[in-house]
Amino acid sequence: MTDSSTFITALTSQNLPNINCHIRVSDEPSGIEKNVKTGTVHLVGAGSGDPELLTLKALRVMQKADVVLYDSLVSEDILDMCALTAEKIFVGKRRANHALPQEGINELLVKHALAGKTVVRLKGGDPFIFGRGGEELQEVVRHGIHFESIPGITAASAAASRAGIPLTHRDHAQAVKFVTACKKLGAPNNDYDELLDSTQTVVFYMGLNRLDEMTQGLIAAGRDSNTPFVVISHASLPTQQLLIGTLGNIAEQQAEAKLPTPALLIMGDVVNLYHEFANYNLGALGKSTFIDVQNVVSSHDLVSNLEVVT
Known part of the structure; x- marks a missing residue:
């Protein structure tokens, strides 16, 4: 068939009245739906919960989302930053309470992307640090879907910074390990022999419910019971709390x-x-030099404004 646009362009205005032409607008048979273009999946780290710690790149992607699949650790303030028109689907998982199994989350990612939508998978912390981000992307690429991964501030960094506890320090720790307290299918992580080096900082994720078992296991494996130990709850949020003790007594303190x-x-x-830092740390929780079970400090003691100390 002749290309109609080229044909018309070639004609002069004088010839147009003398031409009897019939132009077909489309070569596609009527009634056949065009193929929907495949969408994309954006794996976004929402950070530790404080909306001011969200990256600008994450915010940009969130504001153009068609669908947002979000976890239980994503704060309402951050969720409100997503596009107002986006469909928001809760797929959170907490201990022994999963809104959807992992396979169901994977299916939703694929389903909406194949429907041509911009899908944001919004995960607390960083998706690649105990966030199952790699597992979800494996399913996405199996279906030929393109993705983008945007990092977030993981809880270890956020909690330590807010409390003024550097994870590494040349005089104290030449390495840091991020360790999950539970392996796949909920099996306990009992590899305590790998955690005995006193020159390393060890950060345990998802370990509060195994605190007593873990501390006993570490001591039995040879870690000094006087090793400093802290529990940080609700990292970086206004409700953040700290409990400081030692490997030998932290479980007893947390029980109370x-x-x-x-x-x-x-x-x-x-x-x-x-x-050393607490009395000068604007983000520290309170002015106490030591937080123990009788003196757990909450957000009410935060220095909330620089003008207070200037």
């Missing part, structure tokens, strides 16, 4: 204090630096 999940556990000599 009952700091809530989600919580992070940090073990190592760097924990002692909290005391």
Whole structure:
């Protein structure tokens, strides 16, 4: 068939009245739907919960989303930053309480992307640090879907920074390990022999409910019971709380204090630096030089404005 647009362009205005032409607008048979273009999946780290710690790139992607699949650790303030027109689907998982199994989340990602939508998978912390981001992307690429991964501030960094506990320090810790307290299918992680080096800081994710078992296992494996240890609950949020003790007594203190999940556990000599920094740290929780079970400090003691100290 002749290309109609080229044909008309070639004609002069004088010839047009003398031409009897019939132009077909489309070569496609009527009634056949065009193929929908495949969408994309954006794996976005929402950070530790404080909306001011969200990256600008994450915000840009969130504001153009058609569908947002979000976890239980994504704060309402951050969720409100997503596009107003986006369909928001809760797929959160907490201990023994999953809104959807992982396979169901994977299916939703694929389903909406294949429907041509811009899908944002919004995960607390960083998706590639105990966030199952890699598992979800494996399913996405199996279906030929393109993705983008945007990092977020993981809980270890956020909690330690807010409390003034550096995860590494040349005089105290030459390495840091991020360790999950539970393996796949809920099996406990009992590899304590890998965590005995006193020059390393160890950060335990998802370990609060195994605190007593873990501390006993570490001591039995050879870690000094006097090793400084801190529980940090609700990292970076206004409700953040700290409980400081030692490997030998932190479980007993937590049994009485009952700091809530989600919580992070940090073990190592760097924990002692909290005391050195606390009175000058605008983000520290309170002015106490030591937080124990009788003195758990909450957000009400935060220095909330620089003008207070200037």
